[in-house]
Amino acid sequence: MKAVCICASNILHSGEHSTSLRIGVRIAELLKGWDVPCEIIDLRNEMFSPYIGCGKCFDSRRCVNDGAFNRLYDKLTQADALCFVSPHYAPIPAKQAMLLEKMEQITFLHWWKDANYRSQMYGIPVGIVSHGGGGQWALKSYKAMVNDTIANALDTVQCRVVPLDSQWNTGLSFPVHHVAQEESIFPVQQYDWEAIDEKLKEYVRLVWQEACLRKEAAPQP
Numbered sequence: 001m002k003a004v005c006i007c008a009s010n011i012l013h014s015g016e017h018s019t020s021l022r023i024g025v026r027i028a029e030l031l032k033g034w035d036v037p038c039e040i041i042d043l044r045n046e047m048f049s050p051y052i053g054c055g056k057c058f059d060s061r062r063c064v065n066d067g068a069f070n071r072l073y074d075k076l077t078q079a080d081a082l083c084f085v086s087p088h089y090a091p092i093p094a095k096q097a098m099l100l101e102k103m104e105q106i107t108f109l110h111w112w113k114d115a116n117y118r119s120q121m122y123g124i125p126v127g128i129v130s131h132g133g134g135g136q137w138a139l140k141s142y143k144a145m146v147n148d149t150i151a152n153a154l155d156t157v158q159c160r161v162v163p164l165d166s167q168w169n170t171g172l173s174f175p176v177h178h179v180a181q182e183e184s185i186f187p188v189q190q191y192d193w194e195a196i197d198e199k200l201k202e203y204v205r206l207v208w209q210e211a212c213l214r215k216e217a218a219p220q221p
């Protein structure tokens with residue numbers, strides 16, 4: 001069994017300090033501690049094109065114009081669990097939006113013809129983790145704009161978005177602890193990584209439990 005974690009930052013200058021990547025690395029470490037391999041996909045290393053509605057994916061279930069998308073989509077369809085770690089970019093990073101819109105259309109076009117259609121991603125449990133440049137006060141809006149937006153797309157794809165609880169039913173969101181003004185033109189965001197790790201541990205465990213239950217329920221070959 002294996003997991004894939006998408007880190008959705010677009011920002012190049014942050015390198016390995018991208019908050020999305022740092023959260024993704026922690027998720028992969030948690031999973032590794034439970035003997036689960038997790039591939040991190042840093043979207044900064046990918047380049048997609050937007051969906052154009054040519055309809056050719058109806059037959060192939062792949063995009064005839066976008067090899068990078070297809071390579072990633074193959075990985076996603078073969079994973080037992082997924083995580084999307086996304087910053088708030090009012091509302092989400094453009095490359096992640098391109099990824100989600102192609103995934104959506106590949107499934108939607110079939111489901112629209114046949115309501116019993118099951119996508120290649122049917123039932124895969126997905127965790128969603130959002131964050132932004134704001135503190136605790138901003139988390140409700142990150143949920144509405146980031147988690148709920150991604151969850152809506154993944155519902156269409158027929159994944160199962162894993163809730164944290166009844167309030168945080170589309171995943172988690174993390175605040176910035178402190179924003180420092182330094183020489184950089186960009187704000188320097190500092191985090192309470194201990195608190196983040198605690199919450200991640202609880203949530204990633206729930207996501208992985210769902211993956212194990214799904215595997216147990218699957219018909220044996």
Ligand SMILES: Cc1cc2nc3c(=O)[nH]c(=O)nc-3n(C[C@H](O)[C@H](O)[C@H](O)COP(=O)(O)O)c2cc1C
Pocket residue numbers: 008009010011014017018019020021087088089090131132133134138189
């Ligand atoms: C284009 C863009 C728009 C952003 N819009 C917001 C915003 O509306 N609200 C907010 O709190 N942070 C906003 N941010 C800040 C990022 O969410 C924040 O810096 C985040 O930690 C970046 O994560 P990353 O390092 O993984 O890219 C924006 C950043 C970018 C690049």
